[in-house]
Amino acid sequence: MPGRRRRRSLAWLGVLPFFAYTTLFLILPSAQVMIGAFKGEAGGYTFGNIVDIVQTPNIRHAYRQSIEISLVTALAGGLLGLLIAYAAIREGTPRWIRSAFTTFSGVAANFGGIPLAFAFIATLGTVGIVTQFLTNVFGIDIYANGFSLFTKTGVELAYLYFQIPLMFLVIAPAVDGLRTEWREASANLGSSSFQYWWHIGLPVLFPSLLGAVILLFGNAFAAYATAYGLTASGLNLVPILIGADLRGNVYANPHEGQALAFGMFAVLAGMMLLYVPLQRRASRWAR
Amino acid sequence: MRRPRISLSAVVWLLVGAAYFMIPLLATFLFSVRDAQTGKCCSLGAYGVILHDPEFWTTIRLSFRLALETIVISLLLFVPTIYWVHLRLPRLRPVIGFMALIPFVVPPIILVVGLLGFFKDTLHAPFWYLGNPNYFLVTAYVILAFPYVFFSLDAGFRAIDVHTLTEASQSLGASWRTTLLRVILPNIKVAALSGAFLTLAIVMGEFTIATLSAFHTFPTYIQYINETQAYPAAAVSLMSFGITWAAMLSLLLIGRRRRVGAAVTIAEVGH
Amino acid sequence: MAHVELRELRRSFGAVTALQGINLSLETGEFVSLLGPSGCGKTTALRLVAGFDRPDSGSIVVDGKDITGVSPNQRDMGMVFQAYSLFPNMTAEQNVEYGLKIRKQPKDGRRTRVRELLELVGLADAGKRYPYQLSGGMQQRVALARALAIEPSVLLLDEPLSALDAKVRVQLREEIRRIQLELGITTIYVTHDQEEALSISDRVAVMYGGKIEQVGAPAEMYGSPATPFVAEFIGTMNRLIATVGGDGTIDYGGLPLRVDAARGLPRGERVLCLVRPETVDIVLANGVTLESGVSGEVISSTFLGSTTRVRVMDEKGERMLTADLSTVEAAALTVGAKVVASFPPDSPRLLSLADEPAFPVLDPDGQ
Secondary structure (H helix, E strand, O other), X not given: OHHHHHHHHHHHHHOHHHHHHHHHHHHHHHHHHHHHOOEOOOOOEOOHHHHHHHHOHHHHHHHHHHHHHHHHXXXXXXXXXXXXXXXXXXXXXXXXXXXXXXXXXXXXXHOOHHHHHHHHHHHHOOOXXXXXXXXXXXXXXXXXXXXXXXXXXXXXXXXXHHHHHHHHHHHHHHHHOOOHHHHHHHHXXXXXXXXXXXXXXXXXXXXXXXXXXXHHHHHHHOOOHHHHHHHOOOOOOHHHHHHHHHOOXXXXXXXXXXXXXXXXXXXXXXXHHHHHHHHHHHHHHOO | OOOOOOOHHHHHHHHHHHHHHHHHHXXXXXXXXXXXXXXXXXXXXXXXXXXXXXXHHHHHHHHHHHHHHHHHHHHHHHHHHHHHHHHOOHHXXXXXXXXXXXXXXXXXXXXXXXXXXXXXXXXXXXXXXXXXXXXXXXXXXXXXXXXXXXXXXXXXXXHOOHHHHHXXXXXXXXXXXXXXXXXXXXXXXXXXXXXXXXXXXXXHHOOHHHHHOOOOOHHHHHHHHHHHOHHHHHHHHHHHHHHHHHHHHHHHHHHHHHOOOOOOOOOOOOO | OOOEEEEEEEEEEOOEEEXXXXXXXXXXXXXXXXXXXXXXXXXXXXXXHHOOOOOOEEEEEEOOEEOOOOOHHHOOEEEEOOOOOOOOOOOHHHHHHHHHHHOOOOHHHHHHHHHHHHHHOXXXXXXXXXXXXXXXXXXXXXXXXXXXXXXXXXXXXXXXXXXXXXXXXXXXXXXXXXXXXXXXXXXXXXXXXXXXXXXXXXXXXXXXXXXXXXXEOHHHHHHOOOOHHHHHHOOOOEEXXXXXXXXXXXXXXXXXXXXXXXXXXXXXXXXXXXXXXHHOEEEEOOOOOXXXXXEEEEEEEEEOOOEXXXXXXXXXXXXXXXXXXEHHHHXXXXXXXXXXXXXXXXXXEXXXXXXXXXXXXXXXXXX
């Protein structure tokens, strides 16, 4: 059936611009990085770059810190985001509260990067409003007690500002899906609130929760601008290192920057492989 | 007269949430109205510094223009594609959906390494391309916006019966172009606008790619001020927040008018 | 002493009064249905009994104890919801077991009981399935088993069959009744389907606008409706608006009809004359004149299976009667045929329209 085949191939023409564009501006550049990570300085392919960065203590430390920060903000953001989402969506809470929090989360999830970094400097920096408030009103000087915004902890606090709203937005549909009938049936059968959550609420939410936490992890891991805004290149994180490489603090081997990027990609790809089947599981119970 | 009332624990958590989000904004505001001389309240001098800075206007205009260009190219590229997929190639939908997840694995920090490497080193692209934000940045931003525009448009197309509308239009004698322009587009207006506003927020806040490819956009301007002047930095940060807020509010308003199903508003831009 | 008593229960939501002070008592083992249209307050009442809501005033008494202030998880009642109440992360068995697990009953005892109950509801081999793998009817059976597992003293059902297909509904309602009789458990059943309520209940309480209009055995409700609403809501009725005539007759649009119930009523009083269609008889005119009947022609004949609903209207279009005849009888009565419709004088009920100028008019063939 030549006519049918022609029709089918014509149909594919329609999506050609899209695939051409993504190939040129996404696939090939990504491939460039991934392949470049394995290129040797003198040409040819090698694992040398990977080995080098794994053996560099500074870089290992960066990966460790990046992973720690991502884990902490993913778990903390996940928990707080869940609590706030549940508080806003459950029965008894007026609808306007849910709308307000959803809108605000939409904004806050986007309010990252440089302006956020500065907002935290204005809040908890050395002459920040809250810092001074604590000193003047309660006599507590947090900087004297060892706190600093320009450390891992400070970055974690700042990251939470977009992690919590992101969690709120992502988990809201799942929380919505918790039917009141389940809670009522559980109470009717004699359970306490805790028993409901332990046996039904959390298990049903679990795939969505895990998926959301994974999303948050990836989000924090890949973040550059906020960390940069807080500490310039001061803090040792993988994105910062990659950025420093691009800014001209060249490594001995130009392919090392690409190897760093590849390492990051590997972590994120691993997260993605966990995320997709979880989403599928979560939607099964939403029926 | 009792009706289901908000529980105490809910109130606690909502207040905690509200406080956590309001305090930095409040702090930034208080910072921004500090007098440059006395370091205390209250003066609009910081805002004045920003508004009188020609760099501010140049960069914000540039960022805005980049945003518009990104929106136009995104819509021109994605609307026909998604329409076509829904109409003729439904099996491709999961493929494209999968591709929309790639930016999660290739975030801006990695993408910029790839783009620079590919265009500068491999393709040896000419300077008029690499050095012009309207080319280099916009092409990158379309990729950044892709997942959000895709999910918005996809939701919009799923809500209408693409087949029936197209066939009805064609049976009445309309050409493809007419069908697309007069029948399909008006029906996905809300989804397209949602995607547009999300893109606006993304581009106006994008720092990573811009700074690492040495362009001067609004976010890089903010960082420059951050490093040099404290109170104006607060002022301009607040302004940036205001812009994002306005974009999101517009999103909400158009969404409410037509009640289109949720467009996923996750964002990781400018981080 | 009654097992369950609802005393003067009142509940408002903002400006809307959902329950205007209802009273109801149930004997042990009794099956009472709360029947009424949406918004009549039946579900509100049930939820008050279950404890998911608190009344503004009034009390709920079980076995002589006031349980109005008791939280729902302490009330020893089993509830079956309309839909979606099975816990999605548990199999049917685990769902049924849940109440027992909460009460910390030993594992072996639980297993046996779960098996018993699943057999009782006819799902012995579906125990390992998850809710999404069960049909609507099966899900509700599991829900019933789950509610019964804890051996509650009262069983509450909130429109459990509304979300199911018609055929499943009929099947399941009979099973619910069978199980209830076997276990002898006091039951409150909420529904808007009058056929359902009449077929399985010991007593039916018809509700409207937050009040109980009438409570009684199904036959009583059907044969002797106390108010126009109840008459409308239960069964199909011919509604003739007429005035009382002389000597046991009513004046139906100028036509006198013999109605025993009219005897002794003041002449000229406006009444609603209710006649069950199955008591109406239709014969071909053929020169027949009846003492008390409506002459006209057949305007519609609707096949309903074993019966056929035939509608007769007079030439002026002012008077109409509907009859439910056996399909065999109705065969001769084609549309357009000239006929006479009549009913025995003792079959109609009369309700005074004097102080009820407006009453809800329901579609006689709808509902």
